[in-house]
Amino acid sequence: MSLRRIRVHAPRCLFTRRGSCIIFIIFIWLLFYHLPAPPSTQNNTRADRPPPEHRVEDTPRFIYRSPFRNNPDVQYEKQLSNALEKIEKAVLAQSQENNISEDRIWQIAKNEKHRGDDSIMFEGKNKEWEYTLVTDKKAIEFMANELSAIPEIAIIYKSYPHNVLRADLLRYLLLWYHGGFYADIDVFPARTIKTCPALEPFFSPTPDKNTQDTYPDVSLVVGIEVDEPYASPQFMRDWHWTRSYGLIQYTMYAPRRFSPLLRETIVRVLAHTRQYNSEHVGFFPSLAYDEKTILGVTGPDIFTDAILETLSSSLPLTHPFIQQSVDADADIGDLISPVTGEVQKRVTWAPFHRLRDPVCIQAGEAVPNKSMGGLCVLPISIWGNGQRHSQAGGFNHPKACVNHRFGRTWKKGWWEYIFG
Ligand SMILES: *[C@@H]1O[C@H](CO)[C@@H](O)[C@H](O)[C@H]1NC(C)=O
């Protein structure tokens, strides 16, 4: 009897309102989470179409303030920074070498099986470079050995609920400690590293790594990912942006070890994570980190801010970057303090807007006692090509040195594929 009742009722319940509602939700969930990766746009002319109409504002925005900087734990950050500097001093004293990095490519993947064709090609095309794939296991070993003086690093690393957070912190640590070239495993080598024209100052025959004097005194080379300071709020929502400008951290080059710019990034990642965890992480840590938080705790937002703010605190007030930033703000007023009414003299995005050629500042341009280790910023077309905004140019732009497939998230991938 009871069996019959079930037989009779089970199919019917599928058609009740609640039943179809649940099925519909499951269907949508399956669609969202099991959507395959979008077709690759590598060498695909779609990526080379002219940009769609972008809604823009009259006033650009050259400065953003991270919510994580409202109440930073200055004491903790200072302590971490000193501990990192101590490692640096010990390593350099022990090796009695200069701080120029060896030619080594670093990539991060869970294990060897996760490498795709792009990664194999990246290694194969750059035969003169050593190559290390940093797997989960190697990452833990690196922290337990080389970084053992700061156990907090491994603790925070292991505490992250998502791979993307771990991979972000790890890339900063690897390039800070070892120097060298970092690329995500979905980065395609449009040219070899040494034949990339934008990197010529580091590889032309003249600068000899053994004669410190002629080698550029630059610790970090970065590219541009987004450069749309005039973007309207709708434009930014369409692209899932929290900022209208930003630097790339899926490809980075550290010609010298122990970049103070990376040190500051690492310090902030650790401090922001600690602060965020203490306020948000409860029973479901994996739900605590949404897209926006990841960008601000370990991703491009924190990286961009750490660099702009380290430049601001280390360059003399007469430096062209500060002058350009202050001049660009004259009609905007974002640098005027609401309290004192005075103009804050600092570096904003303005010097990097619509950059046509690489710009470099050498370590020696900092004021005495403040180090930033030197920085080069490459125009967007070098590493950030293949995007239909920011005048990035297509994947086959003549100056392109890598093509990023943007395989990170289904959201961004499909959005770009369908809407450009
Ligand atoms: C590397 O060494 C040079 C020369 O001693 C120095 O000017 C530079 O600041 C150092 N760079 C870093 C990142 O420590």
Ligand SMILES: *[C@@H]1O[C@H](CO)[C@@H](O)[C@H](O)[C@H]1NC(C)=O
């Ligand atoms: C730089 O640091 C040294 C040693 O810490 C100190 O003696 C000197 O006064 C500092 N110079 C400036 C300009 O702050």
